[in-house]
Amino acid sequence: MDAELMTAWKGLRVCVAGAGLSGRAAARVLAARGADVTLVDARDDEALRAEAALPGVTTRLGDGDTLPPETDLVVTSPGWRPTAPLLETAAKAGLEVIGEVELAWRLRGPDAPPWLAVTGTDGKTTVVRMLAQMLEAAGHRTIAVGNVGTPIVEVVAGADGAGPEPYDVLAVELSSFQLHWSSSIRPLAATVLNVAPDHIDWHGSLEEYAAAKGKIFGPGTLAVVNADDEWSVRLGERAERSVGFTLGMPSPGRLGVVEDLLVDRAFTADPVREAAELAELSDVRPFAPHNVANALAAGALARAYGVPPEAVGEGLRRFRPDPHRIEHIATVGDVDYVNDSKATNPHAAAASLAAFRSIVWIAGGLLKGADVDELVLSCAERLRGVVLMGAERGRIAEALARHAPDVPVVDVADTDTGAMDRVVTEAARLARPGDTVLLAPVGASFDMFAGYPARGEAFAASVRRLPG
Template sequence: MTAWESGEAGPGGAGGRPTASSWDGLNVCVAGIGVSGRAAARVLAERGARVTLVEGRDGDDQRAQAAELESQGVTVRLGDGESLPEGTELVVTSPGWRPDAPLLVAAADAGIEVFGEVELAWRLRPADAAPWLAVTGTDGKTTVVRMLACMLEAAGHDALAVGNVGTPIAQAVLQKHDVLAVELSSYQLHWSSSLAPLAATVLNVAPDHLDWHGTMDAYVGAKGKIFAPGTLAVYNADDATSTALAERSERRAGFTLDCPRFGQLGVVEELLVDRAFTEDPARHADELAGLEDVRPFAPHNVANALAAAALARAYGVPPGAVREGLRAFVPDPHRIQHVADIGGVTYINDSKATQPHAAAASLAAYQPIVWIAGGLLKGLDVDDLVRSSAPRLRGVVLMGRDRGRIAEALARHAPEVPVVDVPDTDTGAMDRVVNQAAALARPGDTVLLAPVGASFDMFANYPARGDAFIAAVRRLAES
């Protein structure tokens, strides 16, 4: 009988801390051989658990990864991701596995606990563990986490960006750091139950991943789990769902693109200011940075900077380090990335804008726009996006499988806007798309790739789509 079965101390031990008996000899099934699954399997095996990792795929990559894990004491089963290994006492799932996956259903039916790598990491924390500053939201998570890490480092802290970005969190919690900036997806939060970050933010909430969660309520509920009891809730005062989720928290601070109220960070003229973490927030605001310090500049990226600043300030970062961190921040590619100016026309790559909420933020940053859109819409509606963006559009070039649905929305809400349909899917398609956009554009316009759809109909991923756009623009410049 294991300590877990006897009730002495489950995984994580009393109060969520590990004990020597928590994992030793425990039969654990790890679902998925991706980055988080491999990290979880290694950590558990190092602690004496008997780990079987299961994976439905059985290709060359999976076999190479399996060989490495097996050399570290992990049993790997490829080609069968549906049946539960005999004797399993705990399942640690990779975040992409849906709750209705047969193996996870079988575990639930057998009364076996299922949680994710992030929950495992939380239970593995040592007594002197680094506090977590956690970030979730439909859009902006990676940007905010990276901005936050820069601010923390500017203040002299040993900080690491982890979670859904950077180092696997099950590995990071066992290293020595002052503080962790943790990006968490709705999938990761769904499979978590006891996380309690020092401070956390829900940046924004818009329909996404509904095919995975099943309903909007379930998606919102997963996001809201980041505001655990005792966690300082940093909410977006301009987003109704983020604000509502924070209302149940005893401790909270907001951020807004407007002039901040008491308990908020916001914008006054050209400055980012803090009325939440100052000594006298009722009568005084601390200057944190200027709008010119936010790169790339766009309204939604100013909101990202304010969210990162709020989390940094919650950890005690001084105002000067917020500014230094923003200046040190290097934006990731494919996020409102300036590519070139050709003939007075600016070309912007926002291939990361893979759903309507992200595309709306990108479209709101420019005017007039020749919009390049299309891809896989994943069942999401684009009518509101097209309706709100119509006054900014000079023209539209459509590509990808679901371009017809965007064309229908444009016909309803922007019938006067010229639309060019590019049905091609070959390797030269992006050149034709960019050439058509250039023909529609006038000096002073922005050609904006903000696809609003996923990339998998034409490209391996959104970076590959963005790279194709960049290459096509450069060829246009040379022609």
């Protein structure tokens, strides 16, 4: 870490709002740089007290509303809404409020690795993991960070000298929450994969949600635009430089698909006359149209960093998808059972439903203010039947009654630990040989489960208990 950057934080009185993973990481790094840090959270339990006991940090649990006196700066965890009392107090006092991502950017030294950044409603984690594999295949030392699980601030601190060997480049996943609290980040290249209604309850409107996503295109950043997504195109128009990707035939300046190949006509010496072959469609796993788009986005970011075409293809072949993303669990009685518990909004569910021909759909959960009519209308012809569960299953049932009245619907009102067994049993009863029973819930999982992984694991366990 540059000496000037070290002294810049010394004695600064910082309130870190939120004692979760990113909040604790921010508090640790700031304290190590001599800041006077107070970590606050409304929660207070034995496990959190143990996790939040950090050297050089004052911890205040059980009170997340009161701003510590004489605070100079607030660093908020991404989940905290701007309407939180502590953040409103800070804003009224004229204090700057930033997030852990913005803090990480400001902590970067002169030799810090560049960022290749990814946001979007769906596909973020898949793309950053594909990208990391491509970068590694080209011989670069990298890591997937941010919303993917590893706090950026810890990696930046290590990359600037506190860790062993520095990274060459970072593959950074950014959520709309993280971007809302960022103001000066300037990735080398960045993409908005797609924008569809999600987290409207947090941002207030689709426009505000999209505006947060668009902040990823900082001054000088190469914008990688999804030419097949209206919002991605609109946000990319504000960038100084851009390239595109499409599932169709690419024009000069874009990556796309030609027959069974992924090709690049943006980063060749002569994009008008030359195209570079990156990979075959069969290299994309799991194969689905939206995942081909993910592969093209990752390839564009890798190429922006100078990764050769053959390393893009090798990275795709090395990539292994995370669980709960179009994950085949079993085939029972010639019926496939697929877990896409990560499909927590209509846009993700639509992509999942489009990948299969005849579906028994398992759906329900917390819709976060999203409308499901267009989704149901788009997939009605593919539905053999539907099994509904969760708190807002009634809204999906109403949409089905309007747009797919002939599709059999089973409503499972149970919320106990055996509810998923009943859901899967009903889905198996509706399915016929050749069908796919697909868990693509549309909603968040917290009405019934600890998170979407717990929901997916419950589904997989129930499938494995089916006869045969």
